[in-house]
Amino acid sequence: MRSAISFYLNGALRTLQNVSPTQTLLRYLRDDEKLCGTKEGCAEGDCGACTVMVSRLDGEGNVKREAVNACIRFMPSLDGASITTVEALSDNSANPHPVQRSLVDNHGSQCGFCTPGFVMSLYTAYRNRMALPVSAANDLLAGNLCRCTGYGPILKAAGEIGIASVQADQSREDSIEADQLHSISHDDLVEVDYPGEKAFLPARSDQLAALYDAHPNATLVAGATDVGLWVTKQHRPLPVTIFLNRIHDLTRIDVTPQEIVIGAGVTYSDAINVLAQHYPDVGELMRRIGALQVRNAGTIGGNIANGSPIGDMPPALIALGATLELRKKEKTRALPLEDFFLSYGKQDRAPGEFVTAVRIPRSKHAPDIRCYKISKRFDQDISALCGCFNIQVQNGTVKSARIAFGGMAETPKRARAVEDALIGKAWARATVEAATSAFAVDYNPISDMRASAEYRLRVAQNLLLKYYVESEVPLNETRLVGQGSAFT
Numbered sequence: 001m002r003s004a005i006s007f008y009l010n011g012a013l014r015t016l017q018n019v020s021p022t023q024t025l026l027r028y029l030r031d032d033e034k035l036c037g038t039k040e041g042c043a044e045g046d047c048g049a050c051t052v053m054v055s056r057l058d059g060e061g062n063v064k065r066e067a068v069n070a071c072i073r074f075m076p077s078l079d080g081a082s083i084t085t086v087e088a089l090s091d092n093s094a095n096p097h098p099v100q101r102s103l104v105d106n107h108g109s110q111c112g113f114c115t116p117g118f119v120m121s122l123y124t125a126y127r128n129r130m131a132l133p134v135s136a137a138n139d140l141l142a143g144n145l146c147r148c149t150g151y152g153p154i155l156k157a158a159g160e161i162g163i164a165s166v167q168a169d170q171s172r173e174d175s176i177e178a179d180q181l182h183s184i185s186h187d188d189l190v191e192v193d194y195p196g197e198k199a200f201l202p203a204r205s206d207q208l209a210a211l212y213d214a215h216p217n218a219t220l221v222a223g224a225t226d227v228g229l230w231v232t233k234q235h236r237p238l239p240v241t242i243f244l245n246r247i248h249d250l251t252r253i254d255v256t257p258q259e260i261v262i263g264a265g266v267t268y269s270d271a272i273n274v275l276a277q278h279y280p281d282v283g284e285l286m287r288r289i290g291a292l293q294v295r296n297a298g299t300i301g302g303n304i305a306n307g308s309p310i311g312d313m314p315p316a317l318i319a320l321g322a323t324l325e326l327r328k329k330e331k332t333r334a335l336p337l338e339d340f341f342l343s344y345g346k347q348d349r350a351p352g353e354f355v356t357a358v359r360i361p362r363s364k365h366a367p368d369i370r371c372y373k374i375s376k377r378f379d380q381d382i383s384a385l386c387g388c389f390n391i392q393v394q395n396g397t398v399k400s401a402r403i404a405f406g407g408m409a410e411t412p413k414r415a416r417a418v419e420d421a422l423i424g425k426a427w428a429r430a431t432v433e434a435a436t437s438a439f440a441v442d443y444n445p446i447s448d449m450r451a452s453a454e455y456r457l458r459v460a461q462n463l464l465l466k467y468y469v470e471s472e473v474p475l476n477e478t479r480l481v482g483q484g485s486a487f488t
Contacts, residue, residue: 002190005079005201008180009033010088019075021192021199021241022231026050026070029085037086037116038070041145043232045069045225045294046380048144051117053084053124057181059248063174066269066296067124069143072228073297074221076192076199077245080184082177086116089123098164099123106157110148118144118154121292122161127170132162142379143291199241205249205327205356211242213329216351218242222265223297225290226306250301250356259362264301264355271300278367282316285371285388289313291380301355304340307347307411312386314341314412316371318404319388322360328353338404341411366390370470372463374407376450383407384451387460389467393427403464408443408456417441418464432468436461 004017019028026043029035029052041049050070057080058064089097096104099122109115121144125132132140137158146154190201200218202208212218218240221227230236244250250265253274260278262271268286272295276283289295289312303313304324314337322337328350337358340348349355369390375381385407392400401419406412421435445456470478 002186002188003192005076005190005192006184007078007080008082008184010035010083010085011176011180013180013184016075018194019192020194021074021076021197022238023075024071024228024232025052025073025075025078025083028075029070035085035087039113039116040071041114041117043071044229045072045290045297046143046145047114048117048121048141048291048293049114051120051144051293052086053120053127054078055082055084055177055181056080057185059251061182063178063181065124065127067121067143067293068297069293072224072232074224074228074231074241074243076190076201076241077221077224077243079190079201080181080186080246082181084120084123086119086123089119097123098168099126099161102157102160102164103154106153106160108149108153108157114144114146114148118146122158125158126161126165126168127173129165129170130162131166132158134159137162139287140292143293196237197239197241199243201243201246203246203248205247208242208244208247208354209327209329212354213352215240215242220244220302220305220354222299222302223267223294225294225298226302226308244299257362260360262300262358262360264299264305264357266300268295268298268300278362279316279320279369280367281369281371282320285312285316285373285386288373288375288378288380294380300358304337304358305347305349305355307341307345308406309344309410309412310383310386310407311412312373312383312406315386315388315404315406316369317358317360318412318414319369319371319390319402320360320366321363321390321402322358324355325357325359326353327356332356334359338412338414341413344410368392368471370467372466374451374459374463382450385445385456385459387463389464391422391427391467391471393471396427398422398425398427398431405443405460407450408445408460413442415439415442415460427468427471429465429468432465436464439464 006015029038039049041047051067052070054068055065137155187203192199200211219238222244250263252263254261272286303311318338323334324337324340325334371388373386374384387405390402401422403415417438421438425431439460445453447453
């Protein structure tokens, strides 16, 4: 067992013995290291001004580089990682890094407050050798907000940076980074003690099972995209935390002819390409969950275990017939995902029990699933409601139906009355229009800051009709862009 965390910061080794488990990377950089290029804009992972690059070894020993929000990343989660801030790119204004030079040449900065975050998002893409056409740059930078430039100059710079990254020789930087990460890699359990706080960093799910059984009231922290706000916005104390980001056996994705198994520790960024390949609309839905920095940190299992009624992944997974796998000590069990959510803030999970994986059965019809996220903004906005439809029609008759919504009830929930109104009926507009009245049986939505109850109910009804229309005409007649797009 170890009692300290170790990481590299701009190429220099750091070992911290006494660190608060809830100290954010942003506060550490600015207060302890006096690296003030990383800015605090929102302290909730929305604006991107605090973006830094975090590199670590994946389960295969390969270097993985990601842009993350430092404002909601807790320090213990950085054990074994390498952190790069804007100060490391160049210490000579006459010889800036190509990313910085491109932004300067294209007038991509005005007040400059947000600029370091843009630089680090683009630098991470540069190190990952990403080509950046406008569509890719839009996705890459959706989590970096700017009030001054209008984004045009930044997107122009991004295109140049994408070309330069492919052409540049980065082998020396890659080698140094890999050697540093391997030098601090280990599989030991880490226990961090701090006055009034304790944190554990297990390396295997067996260690997690034993720790969570011994500390059933501990807060499990994966990406901290939600828990981070408990600290930065609500100032909640977290006496005991267990960090999950070092447990590689929870980050596996297995695809077989029968099912797709996604480990609870798999991030959105790691899952999106696999799921998009099999279910294009699910991939588009995931592209609208937070922004890249959030998807790099947030996990599929964390989204489920959090039990939010407006989480976007559970409706899609429920519509696909997913099964949840849970573990307590040495015992595991499985249950349909829709049965996991009992009531607001309450799930079918015993003390000391945690989510280990999601199993999605494969079907030749499942790629036809349609997902609709309704929100005020297209990018990184919380849904007013999210509806997912998986309806199978055979010889003109509805054979089966799985319809699930988030934002319509106190939990993610199936529309069983609507399903019953469809199954066995002719797949026709009259059938669909008649079935829409059953939404009022399934759901009693609330009015809040995002939408009124009447709006939610009407939109849910209209989305079923939209699904029917999309089954009859090419998608380009109903969507702003083509196949697999979640534009509505």
